Amino acid sequence: MKGSVMDALDVLNQEHRHIQRVLVVLDRAVAKGRDGEFVSASLFLRAANFFLTFVDGSHHAKEMVLFQTMVAHRLPLAPGLLAQVSGEHGTGSEHAVAMLCAAEAMLRGGETDPARMLDAADDWLRLYRGHTAVEEAQVFPMARRLLPAGILDRMRTRFARIEASHGSLADAADAMERAFTPPPAGRLFPRGPVCSF
Template structure:
């Protein structure tokens, strides 16, 4: 199913960012400085790529299609995943405040940044696994080819309208740059 494959591919980029975040937390633990411009790019990735684009595709398109196909929201996997999306938003909001304090010179906030990164990474790792090994398999069994095409078109429209043409590629370029900086 192409729609689910697209979301799985996005998960790979998100997992790459999670590894970068873990590296940053490790550097902060050793009192190493992190370039504020890099942190700004990371925060944009978390709020725009992960939340507005990726979670938008799930919440506004895939989840409603699954509900229409009989997958319950309340008390089911969709409700759990929506709760985790909200939990992630709250962590990103806290992280943004701590990053702003850190980049404005409050070195004591580095500890807060580390703690929030670790919470966020833990949440997202188990969340991605639930989707990849649970919900997406359900989608592949419940949705037909016609619905898959409809979802893919809606994904393209959401991405174009929500983040704009070329922004997805910019985020992947950022991932490549940060990968070299923090993981090689």
């Protein structure tokens, strides 16, 4: 990194740190729920929307730019590695939708047991932590070593366009932390995937 200018890999690593802040908030809520304490379904709904909009829609879109660039430059990746991390993006979306639907059912009064919502959140937390570890231990270091600086700069420009269409992931993570200390009152019913109950 030259001065304060971040390249594409710096952006991805920084976004992982912001996402982890949201995971901490969600993990605490899951632990409370497992202990039988009240947990706000609106937190889980907002977390699911954060994952779908900012993690899946923005962060993973940027990672796909990286993966495509690595393939185009024939980097010596372990067989199946990119297929694994790309597949985990889809699985993460499924877990986020499951959490969103379970939270909506709780908020609408169609469900009183938070188990389905907590299970979906746990699935997402487990998947994302393993996913991030693989990327930071294997994918990003190889890209750092083998991709030319000019390529990383061009990717950063593409990242800026992706972020412009979704908004700032960092700002969204800040809002999640602020909104749920303490948990808010009320219900949220954002637009999103249609759920079957």
